[in-house]
Amino acid sequence: MATPPRPSFPVRLTPTASAATRGRMPAVPVKPMVPSTPSMASDAVRARMVQKLAAQGIADARVLRAMGAVERHRFVDSALVNQAYEDTSLPIGLGQTISKPNVVARMIELLLGAPALVGKPQGRLGRVLEIGTGCGYQAAVLNEVASEVYSIERLRGLHERARTNLRHFRLATVHLMLGDGMIGYAKGAPYAGIIAAAGGEAVPEAWIDQLAVGGRIVAPTHSATGGQALVVIDKTLGGLERRILEAVHFVPLKSGIA
Template identity: 65%
Template sequence: MKRSGPLTPPKAPASGAAARPRPAFPARLDTSAPTPVNRPGAAPAATTRRVAAPVAVTSGIGMDSLAVRQSMVRKLQAQDISHPAVLAAMLAVERHRFVDTALAPQAYEDTSLPIGLGQTISKPSVVARMLELLCHGKSEKLGRVLDIGTGCGYQAAVLSHLAREVYSIERLKGLHEKARDNLRAFRLANVHLLFGDGMLGYPQGAPYAGIVAAAGGNDVPQAWIEQLAVGGRLVAPAVTGAGQQHLVVMEKTSQGVTRSVLEPVLFVPLKSGIA
């Protein structure tokens, strides 16, 4: 994949936050910048790869069949997923292209699947649920969104249909490279893949209209909250007072941050550093 040159500044996020210049690509985290609150040390270098307009939805036979994805979407609707844009995005993205060939027959079942390095691709229902929470109350596309934990790249691909711009960061080099390879055929101009410590977020792209995480820690990192735009939403798993992971939704307003704890979930642990 070729590295792209500098990009033009993006539009302001849909949340109404003030526009900020987008960093040129390829980018590196500035190790001389002030450290985030409650996070000692400087952010490690992050490289980014840009992966240009979405290709048309395939409607062949077998796993490529539109009917297979339609069946998956009907099951999502039966589980009370109703946001039209989220359902359309889940329909558009071919999930079987993000798992190993041997697992492709299970790609449209509501199950998590291994993607290597001890990580998994989340269930379609979990991805749809989190993105519906992220888009809650909004009929238009989100502005800039930060995706923590790229994994195989599936959620970033779905987000590309819901946001004007997606920054997706992965701490495991092997998965960062796998996501790059998986997304190459989709040619998504609005998706930027970053290799770096997701716990620190990506301050160069902030503020974000939305932040979503595919790994859960003991709490939501302060850096993420700081990088969320006023009017923005953050959706992530986190361990609550009962010692169990729950889905947490945080909204930032001009008066402060509200926090809602929803249903129990089971995600891989959130870790710092790169590997």
């Protein structure tokens, strides 16, 4: 199968918005990323966070290395930097949050358990699609374990904020897109993994269609109790295999661009 063209970093995708529509959208101020200081950027601070993640049950060495490599404080507001390495979600604007480190690590660890990587404990994921870029933190962590990351965000203000945050790292294999995450990004398919930071009634069929055989989707969906739970979907030669895991709490999955 021929590899589809790869957009340069950063890219912008507007599959449902015309130029006239974009012209009506008010500009959203993007706060500058937090400057690095010795105390915030020290390896020791991140190492303590990684130790806590290991104590909480994160066992995959690839995930622990990735979590220790990415400076989380660069993705939060300056008023919240003292909480950047605590296991807590933090507001990033527009009613959205940066997920807890434990949740990010857990979902990426699940993604690395895809059938295609079974028996390859040091294996690296191929191309990954992230639904909901947010501030860009999870995309940066995914970049540590995947060969290429396509990340799509429907909120223009967050898309711009992620571009600003990630520009410092100059990650040539991370591609940011403004678009409707519910329809995925067919031009980049097939994906070895798809991970979502928003939960809907069910996993969209478009994601399943864009997933490679041997690949895995990790996403929150509505549960029978009315809350949300993580669902893992593996695409095998024999069909789809689904598992419902622990309860989680994510923002709702929505369509369109705002």
